Amino acid sequence: MKVCVIGNGGREHTIAWRLSISPSVEAVYAVPGSDAMRDVAESIAQDWTNTEMLIATLKQHEVDLVVIGPEAPLVAGLADELGKANIPVFGPSKRAAQLEGSKVFAKDLMKKYDIPTAAYGVFSDAAEAKAFIDRTGAPIVVKADGLAAGKGVVVTMTVEEAHCAVDDMLSGNRFGDAGSTVVIEEFMVGEEASLLAFVDGTTIVPMIASQDHKRIFDGDKGPNTGGMGTYAPAPVLTDELRAVAMRTILEPMVKALAEEGMPYVGCLYAGLMITDEGPKVVEFNARFGDPETQVVLPLLEGDLGEIMMACAIGSLSADQVKWKDGSAACVILASKGYPEMSSKGDIIGGDLSNDEHTFVFHSGTRLEGDHFVTNGGRVLGVVGVGEDLKKALEIAYNRVHRITFDGMQYRKDIGAKAFK
Ligand code: AMP
Ligand code: GLY
Numbered sequence: 001m002k003v004c005v006i007g008n009g010g011r012e013h014t015i016a017w018r019l020s021i022s023p024s025v026e027a028v029y030a031v032p033g034s035d036a037m038r039d040v041a042e043s044i045a046q047d048w049t050n051t052e053m054l055i056a057t058l059k060q061h062e063v064d065l066v067v068i069g070p071e072a073p074l075v076a077g078l079a080d081e082l083g084k085a086n087i088p089v090f091g092p093s094k095r096a097a098q099l100e101g102s103k104v105f106a107k108d109l110m111k112k113y114d115i116p117t118a119a120y121g122v123f124s125d126a127a128e129a130k131a132f133i134d135r136t137g138a139p140i141v142v143k144a145d146g147l148a149a150g151k152g153v154v155v156t157m158t159v160e161e162a163h164c165a166v167d168d169m170l171s172g173n174r175f176g177d178a179g180s181t182v183v184i185e186e187f188m189v190g191e192e193a194s195l196l197a198f199v200d201g202t203t204i205v206p207m208i209a210s211q212d213h214k215r216i217f218d219g220d221k222g223p224n225t226g227g228m229g230t231y232a233p234a235p236v237l238t239d240e241l242r243a244v245a246m247r248t249i250l251e252p253m254v255k256a257l258a259e260e261g262m263p264y265v266g267c268l269y270a271g272l273m274i275t276d277e278g279p280k281v282v283e284f285n286a287r288f289g290d291p292e293t294q295v296v297l298p299l300l301e302g303d304l305g306e307i308m309m310a311c312a313i314g315s316l317s318a319d320q321v322k323w324k325d326g327s328a329a330c331v332i333l334a335s336k337g338y339p340e341m342s343s344k345g346d347i348i349g350g351d352l353s354n355d356e357h358t359f360v361f362h363s364g365t366r367l368e369g370d371h372f373v374t375n376g377g378r379v380l381g382v383v384g385v386g387e388d389l390k391k392a393l394e395i396a397y398n399r400v401h402r403i404t405f406d407g408m409q410y411r412k413d414i415g416a417k418a419f420k
Helices: 010-020 051-060 071-076 078-084 103-112 126-136 159-170 239-259 293-299 304-313 389-400
Strands: 002-007 027-032 065-068 120-123 140-144 153-156 182-186 191-201 204-206 215-217 221-224 229-232 264-275 278-285 327-334 344-347 358-362 365-368 371-375 378-386
Touching (some): 010 027, 010 358, 051 078, 065 078, 065 304, 103 120, 103 239, 120 126, 140 159, 191 239, 191 304, 204 239, 293 327, 293 378
Parallel strands (some): 002 065
Antiparallel strands (some): 191 264, 358 378, 365 371
16 A cells, blocks of 8 residues: 655654655655655655645555654644545544644543542632632643643642743733643643553553653653653553553543544544552643654564555454564753754764664654755664663663754653563
């Protein structure tokens, strides 16, 4: 089959690579793709927002399946448009993607279906929000309702800080419309894990658990980012806890969405907090995680093209999804100034090649002449795959030490929690 991936980041580079080595896949296209993705996909320089033109291009290339990578096209309803044109899609409808697009929608649905998550309140009025904060006390978490590139969440340690976060969001300065409603949440204590699953509307098959590192600095210090590194499998989510999370969280959510008339198709991402009372939801995403994808897909055994097509047409079965032994680790190399800003155009030097155990997935780069330069906040995801996590980390960091660019920042403690 011919598959087209929508997107141009590290997640899409990884998906396109994994599709390119799937026996069922004869061609991979990417819209718009990136310079680096050309090693695994044919880039089509087009804007997904022009759906009419996109559909014409997909038909012209006889594309059998479209995989939508990022949240923006999902929340905008691209899957619905492609569906109307009879093109199978891996990715949820606009209505189902609200699970990520609106934190209020997600929290209200979890409440209605008794899915464990932090207690919360929803506010558009600053005085009411602050009164709630005063009643609850700190630490407390303030979240913008809409999409904010992983940066719309402030975990505050004092009531004053929480008041500031509310003012920041509700005044519209920080996140525009996305912050005009806020969710204020009870602070949950525990270790986090990401559990992704393939879903075909009714059948749900989990992937191996992974763990992200959201803060910019070592020791989980500094502001939240889109994610600075990952590893899989994450031992914090034991087989037993993963089964609990499936039974109490992911399966009920898929059932709930079907009951609400918006069956979920694609990758369902549950960000979990492993609390003393068991796994609770931190957030849902309507897509693959970035950089979770970079560590999960290299360990997938089985044909990703077939699995994704099965999700799109409603014929997914658990025996299609198998996992390799061993571990994978990903270290994100970020540009100068990230996450507040990102430096662009810095020349990237060193070894960016792939081998059997090392993959360099490009998140934000572009070709200038014959060398890559930085072109975003997160620049590269350097992945090592080994027989265990120690080996995977060693492979990843060995390569990290052989890549350079001005102002390069990365965490030196990826995976450290797994050894506690
Ligand atoms: P989110 O974008 O909702 O995943 O939030 C970003 C990060 O903020 C999470 O990965 C957590 O580290 C932290 N966080 C979010 N909600 C809570 C909560 N209720 N309690 C503790 N930490 C949280
Ligand atoms: N790595 C977090 C996310 O993809 O949302």
